[in-house]
Structure formats: structure tokens, C-alpha cells
Amino acid sequence: MSAPDSSSPDPASTVAVNLGDRGYRIDVGRGLLARAPELFAPVLSQKRVFIVTDSNVAPLYLAPLVERLNAAGIRSDHVVVPAGETSKDFPHLAQVLDAMLAAKCERSTMIVAMGGGVIGDLAGFAAAILLRGADFIQVPTTLLAQVDSAVGGKTGINTRAGKNLVGAFHQPRLVLADTDTLSTLPRRELLAGYAEVVKYGLLGDAAFWTWLEANGAAALGGDHDALRHCIVTACQAKARIVAADEREQGERMLLNLGHTFGHALEAEFGYSGALLHGEAVAIGMVQAFDLSVRLGLAPAADLTRIKAHFAAVGLPVAPPKTRALTPAALIAHMGQDKKVKDGALTFILARGIGKAFVSRDVPAAALEDTVRASLAA
Numbered sequence: 587m588s589a590p591d592s593s594s595p596d597p598a599s600t601v602a603v604n605l606g607d608r609g610y611r612i613d614v615g616r617g618l619l620a621r622a623p624e625l626f627a628p629v630l631s632q633k634r635v636f637i638v639t640d641s642n643v644a645p646l647y648l649a650p651l652v653e654r655l656n657a658a659g660i661r662s663d664h665v666v667v668p669a670g671e672t673s674k675d676f677p678h679l680a681q682v683l684d685a686m687l688a689a690k691c692e693r694s695t696m697i698v699a700m701g702g703g704v705i706g707d708l709a710g711f712a713a714a715i716l717l718r719g720a721d722f723i724q725v726p727t728t729l730l731a732q733v734d735s736a737v738g739g740k741t742g743i744n745t746r747a748g749k750n751l752v753g754a755f756h757q758p759r760l761v762l763a764d765t766d767t768l769s770t771l772p773r774r775e776l777l778a779g780y781a782e783v784v785k786y787g788l789l790g791d792a793a794f795w796t797w798l799e800a801n802g803a804a805a806l807g808g809d810h811d812a813l814r815h816c817i818v819t820a821c822q823a824k825a826r827i828v829a830a831d832e833r834e835q836g837e838r839m840l841l842n843l844g845h846t847f848g849h850a851l852e853a854e855f856g857y858s859g860a861l862l863h864g865e866a867v868a869i870g871m872v873q874a875f876d877l878s879v880r881l882g883l884a885p886a887a888d889l890t891r892i893k894a895h896f897a898a899v900g901l902p903v904a905p906p907k908t909r910a911l912t913p914a915a916l917i918a919h920m921g922q923d924k925k926v927k928d929g930a931l932t933f934i935l936a937r938g939i940g941k942a943f944v945s946r947d948v949p950a951a952a953l954e955d956t957v958r959a960s961l962a963a
Contacts, residue, residue: 599814601821603737604829608757612737612821614814618764619725622651623658626723629759630660631694635723636686637664638709639700640673643727646770647700663689667708671857674704674743676752682712693717696759702728702775703735703863707753710741714756724758727767729779729813730864733786733820736761738828738838744857748922749849755833763821765814773806777900778864780806781844781871783816784901786823788871788892789843792940794819799895806899840942843934844870847957850919854911861906868901869960877948877956878935888939904963913957 598615613625626635635655639648644666655662665685667673686697697720699709706724713722726736742753768776780802787795798805798816805812824841831838848863848870855861875892878884893903905911920931930946931953937943 599818601818601825603757603825605757605832610757610759610761612761612763612825614732614763614765614817614821616764616766616810618762619647619651619767620654622725622762623654623660625760625762626655626660626696626698627658629721629723630696631721632692632696633659634661635663635696635698636689636691637662637698637700638667638682638705638712639664640667640669640702640705642669643701643705647727647767651700663691667705669701669704670859671704671744671852671863674708674857675745676743679708679712679743682708683716686712686716691716691720693720695720697722698725699723699736699758700725700727701731702726703731706731706736707741707750708743710739710756710758711743711753714741714754719756721759722756724761726761726763728771729768729776729817730782731779732763732765732768732817733779734782734824734841736763737821737824738841739832748919749852749857751922757832761821763817765810765817768813773900774862776806778862780816780899781864781868781901783820784895785841785843785867785871786820788875788936788939789840789934789942790940791819791823792938794823795939799891802895803899836944839932839944840934843936843942844868844872844874846870846920846923846931846933847873847916849923850916851905851911853919853922854915855909860908865902868896869903869905872896872903873956873960874934875936876959877933877952878937880952880956881935881948884936884938884941888936891939904960911961913954913961916957917953 598613601612697713699706713720724736726732739755739757741756742750801812805816844867848866851866875889879886896903935945
């Protein structure tokens with residue numbers, strides 16, 4: 587698919603991430619990539635950037651971005667890695683760092699991460715360790731990245747032991763979320779991002795969840811105003827949580843609703859295209875509410891609402907049957923989760939829609955029952 591026509595930009599919505607002198611803005615709107623030199627300028631220490639992107643995004647957006655930067659007198663170099671989760675590993679991190687060093691990047695050279703969550707995580711981590719720390723800009727081109735991974739400063743790569751177990755907290759200087767880029771996304775990728783939008787309603791904003799039940803299908807179906815509302819609301823929620831708990835010591839852990847389950851599924855599927863991150867999170871959120879219902883914490887009606895909305899828009903509510911999965915294997919993966927403390931598994935449970943909380947006191951039998959029921963669904 588060709589790049590969208592961005593000749594008619596609209597005024598950007600701006601969300602502030604308040605972290606003192608490390609704070610930054612999130613710009614959301616149409617036509618922002620066309621204004622990249624102007625929007626980058628306030629955070630550039632030198633008129634030079636290094637762009638990290640992937641093989642899906644580069645053919646659409648790299649050449650126009652480079653042309654605009656050159657016209658503004660901003661030098662650019664770049665590296666392109668293969669698209670997909672498998673690029674989030676040590677060999678591709680080394681490839682990116684080697685390209686940056688070969689281009690003689692300096693600490694004052696701005697790194698630009700242009701792509702989805704994989705590129706944001708990979709390029710952000712490379713920036714965090716390049717010359718012991720370089721600044722970077724997030725230019726997320728997927729819905730999942732625009733509402734979640736590009737905001738908050740989490741960067742990292744996957745290892746054989748699990749997802750995102752090696753990384754750093756490294757805040758961007760700017761997030762540029764051009765909604766025009768979402769028009770090139772396949773429906774499945776858009777839905778994967780929508781799972782992260784839904785998460786904000788389920789964990790702490792029941793009114794937003796109700797709005798999504800009524801308007802989510804329109805947002806996914808091409809209603810730009812509805813989609814923009816999804817992105818801005820999600821970014822506002824995450825910005826507030828990150829400002830209160832940057833390094834995930836308390837409230838920020840709520841953003842992992844569905845992720846302990848979801849990461850275990852991703853590991854079992856080998857971080858392949860057979861199960862996208864957002865799909866795994868959607869299944870994980872259903873499992874988290876199922877467990878909450880089994881423990882007598884949440885009403886069964888809320889779980890029914892969640893399953894109904896996911897099914898209505900096309901999100902999965904149970905793991906694919908394409909691979910043999912066992913409760914034991916999935917629970918073993920959960921033991922590698924970053925939130926494990928003193929050997930105890932940490933889960934984000936809920937007392938109902940919009941009422942998530944952190945729990946380290948989950949009976950093993952109830953957890954196994956939830957996983958077993960999900961695999962049988």
C-alpha cells in the first residue's frame with residue numbers, strides 16, 4: 587500500500603508527559619510527518635538525526651522524511667531492519683548500534699525511531715546505551731505504538747528467557763503520532779493496537795470503556811475523529827500514570843493488565859506473526875477478568891461484556907488452536923515475568939471494569955483453572 591496523502595494536515599492535539607526536565611509532548615494528528623523538520627527542531631541539539639526503521643515502514647515513509655529533513659538543512663543517516671518481533675533481539679540491536687557508530691553518531695545526534703513497537707523498543711534501547719546515552723524521538727506508525735509503547739520510556743529487547751527482559755527506562759524527547767500512517771495498517775494490526783486502547787478503559791476508566799462499546803467499531807472502521815479520541819484518551823491516561831510512577835514501582839504496574847498472561851502466550855508462539863502482541867494482550871485481559879471472577883472479585887457480567895465487545899470488533903478471546911499449549915508451560919513462562927517479586931507471580935486483577943489492582947496473592951489452583959478454561963474455549 588502506498589503512503590497516505592498528508593497534504594491537508596489538521597491541528598495536532600498535544601498531550602504533556604510531566605517528568606520535570608525530562609518531560610516531553612505527544613503530538614497527535616494528521617499530516618505531522620510532513621511537518622517533521624519543524625516539529626523536531628525544538629528538541630534537536632544539532633542539525634542531524636539518525637533514523638531507525640523497518641522493511642515495512644521504510645518504503646512508505648523513509649524517503650519523504652529524508653527529503654524534508656534535507657530541505658530543512660538537517661542531515662540524516664539511517665538503518666533498516668527486518669519487520670517483525672524477531673528483530674527485537676541482540677543481533678539486531680548490534681546491527682543498529684554498529685550502523686550508528688559507523689555513521690559517527692555523537693551524543694548530541696538525535697535518534698529517530700520510526701515504526702511500530704518493535705522499532706520503538708529497539709531504537710530506544712540502542713539510544714539508551716549508545717555512547718552511554720543519546721536522545722531519541724518516537725515516530726510511531728502503528729496504533730499499538732501510538733497509544734502504548736511509544737509513550738513512557740520503556741525500551742528493550744526479547745531473549746530466549748522471555749519478552750522485554752533486557753532493556754532500560756529511557757524517555758523520548760518527543761512523540762510524533764501521525765494518524766495518517768494508520769491508514770496503511772492491515773485490519774489485524776489495527777485491532778492489535780485497539781486491544782491496548784481498550785486496556786485503559788478496563789484498568790481505570792469505566793466511562794471510556796462504555797464509550798468504546800458504543801464507538802470502538804466506528805473508530806476501527808475509518809471514523810477519524812473517533813480514532814483520534816481513542817489515541818488522545820489513551821495517551822492522556824498513560825502520561826498521567828507515567829508521571830506518577832515512571833519506573834513501575836506502583837501504579838504503572840496497572841498498565842500490564844493482561845500482559846502477564848499475554849507475554850506467556852507470545853513466548854509459546856515464539857514471538858511470531860502467528861500471535862501478535864495486541865492479540866495476546868486481548869486474550870490476557872479476558873484471562874485476567876476470568877481469574878478475577880473466579881476469585882469472587884469481579885462480577886461475571888463484566889467478563890461477559892468484555893468478551894462480547896472483543897468478539898464484535900474481531901479481537902480474540904482465547905488462544906489460537908494452531909499450537910498445542912498446556913497450563914504448565916504457560917504458567918512456567920509467567921515465572922519469568924519482570925514483575926515477579928521474591929518468587930511470587932504478580933497479576934493485575936480487577937474488582938470490575940475500570941477497577942484494576944495489583945495482586946501477589948493468587949491461588950495456584952485458580953490460576954490453573956483460568957488457563958485451562960481459556961485453552962479449552
